[in-house]
Amino acid sequence: MDSLDYKILECLKDNARVNATAIGAKINLSTSAVIERIKKLESTGILKKYTILVDHKLLGRELTAFIYVRLDHPKYYENFVEVVKNNDSVAECYYIAGDFDFILKVITKTGHTLEDVLNSIKSINGVSLTRTSVVLSTNKHDICLLEEK
DSSP: OOHHHHHHHHHHHHOTTOOHHHHHHHHTOOHHHHHHHHHHHHHTTSSOOOOOOOOGGGGTOOEEEEEEEEESOGGGHHHHHHHHHTOTTEEEEEEOSSSOSEEEEEEESSHHHHHHHHHHHHTSTTEEEEEEEEOSOOSOOOSOOOOOO
């Protein structure tokens, strides 16, 4: 990774649909060189996928919450993760150190649907404790952090 790769990533971060010619013009690099660098970023796994960013509220998902989960025993880890992966309201799941084992980011429609998700999480075999924090507002939301080394 050099400074040109970071500049390419910055362009793609702003608009993943931007073409190589436009990137090249912005960073003073030929189109073919940009294409080659993007292919390299993809093949090394730095660029994992191209996706969209949606406004969940406009899609009817008004409520975001974080659910902290403690398991009785590590033997419940795999089953818990599998069940959570299949829950469409769970946007993110992190295995963590500390008083809890997991943090789940849940994006749902209402308090009632959050209650349904929470009851579903609590009913997973091995879950011994949960704590829920409801998000009042989001002050920063970066999906890609880049820093040139």
